[in-house]
Amino acid sequence: MTTVLDPTSESRAEQRELVIRPESLDGLTIGLLDISKPRGDVFLDRIEERLTSMGASVNRYMKPTFAKPAPIDLRHEIATSCDAVIEALAD
Amino acid sequence: MSSSAPLPDGLVAIVKQDCPTCVLVAPVLVDLAGRSSIITITQDDPTFPALADWVVHDSDLSMSWHNDIVTVPTLLKVENGTPTSRIEGWDREAWEAFTGMTELGPELPDWQPGCGSLSVDPNLTDELSVRFSGSAMTSRRVEIAALEDEWEAMYDRDWSDGLPVVPPTEARVLRMLEGTTRNPGEVIAIAPPDLVECTVEKIAINAVLAGCRPEYLPVVIAAVEAVCSDEFNMHGVLATTMDVGPILIVNGPIRDEIGMNSGGNVLGQGNRANSTIGRAVQLVIRNVGGGQPGGIDRSAHGSPHKFGLAFAEDEEGSPWESFAQSRGFTAEQSTVTAWCGGGPTIMVDQLSRTPDSLIRHFAKSLLTSVAPRMALMETVLVIGPEHMSRFRDAGWDRARFVQELESHLAIQTDDVLRGVDGIDEGAAPEMAGKVISKFWPGGIHVIHAGGQTGLFSMAFGGWIPPPKGSVCTTKEINR
Numbered sequence: 001m002t003t004v005l006d007p008t009s010e011s012r013a014e015q016r017e018l019v020i021r022p023e024s025l026d027g028l029t030i031g032l033l034d035i036s037k038p039r040g041d042v043f044l045d046r047i048e049e050r051l052t053s054m055g056a057s058v059n060r061y062m063k064p065t066f067a068k069p070a071p072i073d074l075r076h077e078i079a080t081s082c083d084a085v086i087e088a089l090a091d
Numbered sequence: 092m093s094s095s096a097p098l099p100d101g102l103v104a105i106v107k108q109d110c111p112t113c114v115l116v117a118p119v120l121v122d123l124a125g126r127s128s129i130i131t132i133t134q135d136d137p138t139f140p141a142l143a144d145w146v147v148h149d150s151d152l153s154m155s156w157h158n159d160i161v162t163v164p165t166l167l168k169v170e171n172g173t174p175t176s177r178i179e180g181w182d183r184e185a186w187e188a189f190t191g192m193t194e195l196g197p198e199l200p201d202w203q204p205g206c207g208s209l210s211v212d213p214n215l216t217d218e219l220s221v222r223f224s225g226s227a228m229t230s231r232r233v234e235i236a237a238l239e240d241e242w243e244a245m246y247d248r249d250w251s252d253g254l255p256v257v258p259p260t261e262a263r264v265l266r267m268l269e270g271t272t273r274n275p276g277e278v279i280a281i282a283p284p285d286l287v288e289c290t291v292e293k294i295a296i297n298a299v300l301a302g303c304r305p306e307y308l309p310v311v312i313a314a315v316e317a318v319c320s321d322e323f324n325m326h327g328v329l330a331t332t333m334d335v336g337p338i339l340i341v342n343g344p345i346r347d348e349i350g351m352n353s354g355g356n357v358l359g360q361g362n363r364a365n366s367t368i369g370r371a372v373q374l375v376i377r378n379v380g381g382g383q384p385g386g387i388d389r390s391a392h393g394s395p396h397k398f399g400l401a402f403a404e405d406e407e408g409s410p411w412e413s414f415a416q417s418r419g420f421t422a423e424q425s426t427v428t429a430w431c432g433g434g435p436t437i438m439v440d441q442l443s444r445t446p447d448s449l450i451r452h453f454a455k456s457l458l459t460s461v462a463p464r465m466a467l468m469e470t471v472l473v474i475g476p477e478h479m480s481r482f483r484d485a486g487w488d489r490a491r492f493v494q495e496l497e498s499h500l501a502i503q504t505d506d507v508l509r510g511v512d513g514i515d516e517g518a519a520p521e522m523a524g525k526v527i528s529k530f531w532p533g534g535i536h537v538i539h540a541g542g543q544t545g546l547f548s549m550a551f552g553g554w555i556p557p558p559k560g561s562v563c564t565t566k567e568i569n570r
């Protein structure tokens with residue numbers, strides 16, 4: 001038998017339940033997060049139009065750079081002021 | 092070593108039966124036991140030199156190990172369990188002075204050197220170091236069954252980058268830790284993307300996996316520190332869909348001390364230090380940080396250099412101050428610089444005999460770096476010795492080189508606007524009529540390395556320049 005040492009962090013990501021999917025968007029606040037890639041705004045402008053027409057109100061957010069994780073304050077603000085969030089990822 | 096195995100107070104002799112000098116002095120020990128008080132600690136045969144209450148068997152060698160016994164016989168004076176003085180081997184005069192006795196072993200030769208202590212027997216030291224020092228390591232122990240192939244077991248546990256890894260046994264990790272004076276528990280960095288504490292011990296385990304020798308460990312530690320810094324932004328480097336990864340450049344005396352390659356095939360295979368240091372850093376990110384392809388690593392193509400790339404600068408052959416010196420370090424400091432880049436491309440020029448011609452040709456190549464329509468990028472240039480001689484002969488220093496190169500790297504935006512030449516990619520229409528630079532100011536890093544023959548240099552493609560992307564980061568290497 002050989003004994004080796006674990007090269008990993010020996011930690012496991014915390015599992016969190018997803019919030020229940022809303023039945024309707026009426027009266028909900030939806031966050032739209034632009035990660036600041038080119039033309040993300042084009043995509044999110046259209047999404048905002050669609051969401052607003054369905055009765056949702058929209059908050060717009062933007063990451064300072066797509067190359068880094070969103071700052072924790074921004075994540076906290078979205079989590080506390082929105083019912084759901086849509087992130088525009090790509091070019 | 093600690094003295095966690097206290098010795099009996101007073102006069103103590105440490106011996107083994109399998110040592111001609113110990114056998115020689117056995118009558119002296121019996122004599123001393125009769126004349127005064129001595130405890131003899133025997134490493135092998137519990138009845139040597141006598142079956143007596145003044146003979147103690149060091150069956151697990153803990154007393155010998157913890158009290159740094161390297162030679163037998165060793166005579167010790169012990170107070171409160173700790174040796175205060177010692178002599179080694181047989182030397183009548185010394186023994187008489189040490190014990191305060193006369194007429195010791197009158198029939199013996201005056202002097203005879205001792206033998207190696209069993210506690211420093213090369214066949215036993217690995218086992219002993221695990222037995223007595225292994226508890227300093229806190230990582231989970233994973234048992235591989237006798238019938239399991241240990242190399243396959245490493246793959247099964249998902250600890251590999253795809254190439255075989257060396258099983259990190261306790262003995263191997265302890266040996267690796269000998270390469271640094273740092274405590275195994277010291278936290279070196281918060282490893283992205285999972286943002287977990289990365290200790291010296293975890294780095295050492297991954298250095299074993301990668302195939303490093305212990306003397307490489309300080310380089311790996313400093314490199315982990317560099318890539319895990321906020322400035323380097325390893326999370327973004329992983330998450331990008333581009334081909335980039337950390338590229339490690341080593342400067343200073345440690346290059347030669349650990350045998351790094353800065354010459355022929357410098358960016359290729361064949362040198363253990365070059366090949367394993369970069370790999371160890373990538374394995375730390377994979378195993379400790381949790382950054383794996385398909386997970387946070389979203390690269391569309393990756394690149395061969397993402398197995399790990401480290402190389403040294405040829406400082407001795409360069410007419411310039413070293414890359415590290417140009418970044419504010421001294422020639423006596425050893426450093427590692429982490430830079431985020433994509434794969435290298437070759438710059439061939441076999442006919443230029445003046446620096447002006449060569450720099451113009453470099454610029455033509457570099458205008459296509461990453462893509463001809465990308466501007467304000469960053470690059471690392473690895474200038475080969477034969478190309479460098481053009482600049483050496485003309486007396487160009489590093490600053491002149493960069494300044495001349497930049498003068499040929501201006502881009503008329505009208506040439507690269509979207510739609511020009513039938514190409515949709517390009518600068519936005521509002522950029523029309525401007526002049527921009529291919530590389531941002533400070534975005535050209537120049538290193539001298541490569542084989543003595545070959546009129547070639549290499550250029551690495553960059554990623555997103557600072558402050559939004561990754562900042563070239565240099566750390567001093569401390570043992």
